[in-house]
Amino acid sequence: MRPGRAFRAGLLTVAVLGASMSVGSQATAAPECPDVEVVFARGTDEPAGIGQVGRAFVNTLKPMLKGLSIGTYAVEYPASFDFLEAAAGANDMSRRIKSTVADCPDTKLVLGGYSQGAAVVDIVTTAPMAGFGYTEPLPRAVVPHVAAVVVFGNPSARLGQPLTRMSPDFGAKTADLCNKADPICSLGRDWNSHITYQKSPLVKTAAEWVAKLVHATGTDSTGSS
Structure with missing residues (x-):
């Protein structure tokens, strides 16, 4: 897919977003220059923080990265029912x-998002230029510093454009995870499967994916060992 078309597809996914009614928790304070930082965008209508899915993911990841310090950053954006505000989240994630x-520079970055937060990640990882409210496209120089990407309940997957396919730079580092019956990322009809990712085995799948890639990058985020 051409970059421009991928970017437009990422923005259009907000049209199929629903509300995630689970309650989130605040992000933990990250140590200065941690070995790994998880930059996570919560789902629609969750309170500020990384949300329940983000928290479950980080808590599962920590034991898999023993000996490494792990910081978190909660993407700042409304996460409201005005889904075009996903661009604001994309700007904040890019700035972070x-x-x-x-x-x-030696911190390994892990990008993540759930539901509308997954759409935020879509924009950041597919947009080659500014547009449609997104003003902070990533320079290619930062790509090697991103060790892995994980998204849950990604709306673009329902449109046949999972992030693994949309992003030429980050696709190979991405786990785009969808519960089988989730109506947001698939043709399923079970709303409950969309709002219970924090209890899903896919959280462990995502953590295992990230741990493998973090360990594979060696001693620094540029991939040297």
Whole structure:
């Protein structure tokens, strides 16, 4: 898919987003220049923080990365029913990525999102240029610093454009995870399967994926060992 078309597809996914009614929790304070930082965008209507899915993912990941310090950053955006505000989340996520690479070049970045937060990740990882409210496209120089990407309940997957296919730079590092009956990321009809990812085995699948890629990058986020 051409980059411009992929970007438009990422933005259009907000049209099929629903509300995630689960309650989130605040992100933990990250140590200065942690070995790994998880930058996570919560789902629709969750309180500020990384949300329940983000928290479950981080808690599952920590034991798999023993000996490494793990920080979290909660993407700041409304996560409201105005789904076009996903662009605001994409801007904040991009700014965080760029500032972390500048200030902590050895930190391995993990990008993540759930539901509308997954659409935020779609925009960041597929947009080659600014547009449609997104003003912070990533320079290619930051790509090697991103060790892995995980998204849950990604609306673009329902449109036949999972992030693994949409993003030429990050697709190979991405786990785009969808519960079988989730109506947001598949043709399923079980709404409950969309709002219970924090209890799903897919959280462990995502953590295992990330742990494997973090370990594979060696001692720094540029892939040297």
